[in-house]
Amino acid sequence: MKWIRITPDKIVINRQKLNTSSTGGELLKEVYRNHIGGYPKFFKMDGLCRLGFVASELLLAQEQPRRTECEDRAVVLYNRTGSLCDDSEYQATIQDTADYYPSPAIFVYTLPNIVTGEISIRNKYYGETMFCVIPDFDPQVIVDGASDFFQDPMTRSALTGWLDCTDRDHYDALIVLVDKGDSEFTPERLAALHNL
Amino acid sequence: MIANIADYIVSPLGYGSQANYEAVKAGCTMLRRYDQWNDVPEPFTASLMDWAEVESRFHDLAVAWHDASDYTRFEQLCLLSIAGALAQTGIDVASPRVLLVFSTTKGNVELLDSRSKHYGSDRVLLGVTASKIARFLGNRNVPIVVSNACISGLCAQITAMRALESGRYDYAVVTGADVQSRFIISGFQSFKALSPVQCKPFDRDRQGLNLGEGAATIIYKRATSDDGGRWAAARGAIRNDANHISGPSRTGEGSYRALRSVLAGDDTGRIALVNCHGTATLYNDEMESIAIERAGLIDVPVNTLKGYYGHTMGAAGVLEAILSMHSLDDHTLLATRGFEHLGVSRPVNVSNQNRATAGSSFVKLLSGFGGCNAAILYKKLPASPGQDFSTVMKGGKQ
8 A cells, every 4th residue: 555645744755854934825836846757637627636636646656667558557646625715715705796706617616526636647547536525534444445345346446535625825735646445545654644 | 126106296397206207298498588687787597486386385395394593595495305205105214214405506696695595604514504404304314315317317316226226325315406596697698508598409500508496306225126116226337528617528428328238238229218418509419329329229209398398407317217207107218399490410319299108117318517427227017026036127038
């Protein structure tokens, strides 16, 4: 099992802390520029998608060779705030009838599962993608959910975990790359990693 | 495989699955044109609830369940649908063996609007909404809210199927719902995705979709030999196009792969119907026709119910599956309202007339933003169990 933990002031990948100097929304941009790059669409993304993109890119860089064009990898993520980060930004564009400018470029991100789509597009994953919203971080729900989606006979590995973004500066991610049957992937382990 | 033990639709066409089925069979719709609705500057056509009636019915429900707290429009709609389904069963919804699964795209999003009544700052969060509904019902398990765009209703049923088959729960209450708001209507208008008139699925003159409101609930249990005569969700699959966040794949990639997965081992000749997404946007209907052909289903009758309800978003996968079950019980394939002249590149078998069928299985197909696609294969379990039943249970050829 490989994992990544991202909070607004630090990024840890498999126990290794990434050297960074900024925080909040700037942290994600800094990491995109210094460690990812080559995907200008990043700057069009809302806060949740930027978080998911950075988390998945850094995590998948650990995979040798990095997989692409496959149907046997699922992307199943959970959070508390859904697409609130972008919902609030979209609401601001329509709140005032005198200043009403609904933008399709903002509206498209008002669904939490856009991020699972972005990760699929980037990696050419044709497998299962799903986003679920639960009242709070709950490692048992995430582990039970994984044992459930591995019931699909096609699915052999997954990117799964917690990806929450209240607004562009406030977020919380714990994503794991896990194979079917991995004994390390337990609620206790997820809880411990989330407390890092 | 899981068996449907009760279902209940709340929609502008009526309260209860049978009432809805009869209305659709008779060709009814509540799709109407709205002008200057809730400060939305452009007119639109949609199927919207009579909210005075919802509130009146919910008031009676809340009295009967001894709950005096305030519920949003979305929560009222969900609870009316859940209570309607529960009333047909003897199950104790408060039991720890019962899982609540919700399917919605936007839930209480209207609460972000400063015009809205105030319910507390975190009530806009889907998990908080679901917890509020769970508390009304006395259920203490963590409710799961699937928010996977327009395919959420099928994803919620697949989630229920897996959770029941894992043995963690004995029953799953699956509720799909969405209510319309200035937020959603303005967004779809900004996309130029809305038809100004009643939608025309698969038609050469289709101009886009209509939005709709509704809630639909199915209560599922693991299928056993006692469930003869009931509808079962036999297999489900979710696949991604890996192509674009808002446009469907030109090759129908994810829908084709989802169909291929649920059809594995089944004789496609036994399938009576593919109940499509069929939103009546240019790209969706074209994409579905390609996926259906690639999956070897081009001769199978298809239909879509968007001409009666509009696109009910989180409700669609549950509502349209229920109506397809009721229609096959009535040996009927429902007409595709709004369709006149074939307007997709593949010759899908679609009709604007109700047709007779003797079939007892169908596929429900959906696709949505984020490149996601889902399919479920449903089968009616033989009324007199025996060898026939075990063949169905194994998912083999019937």
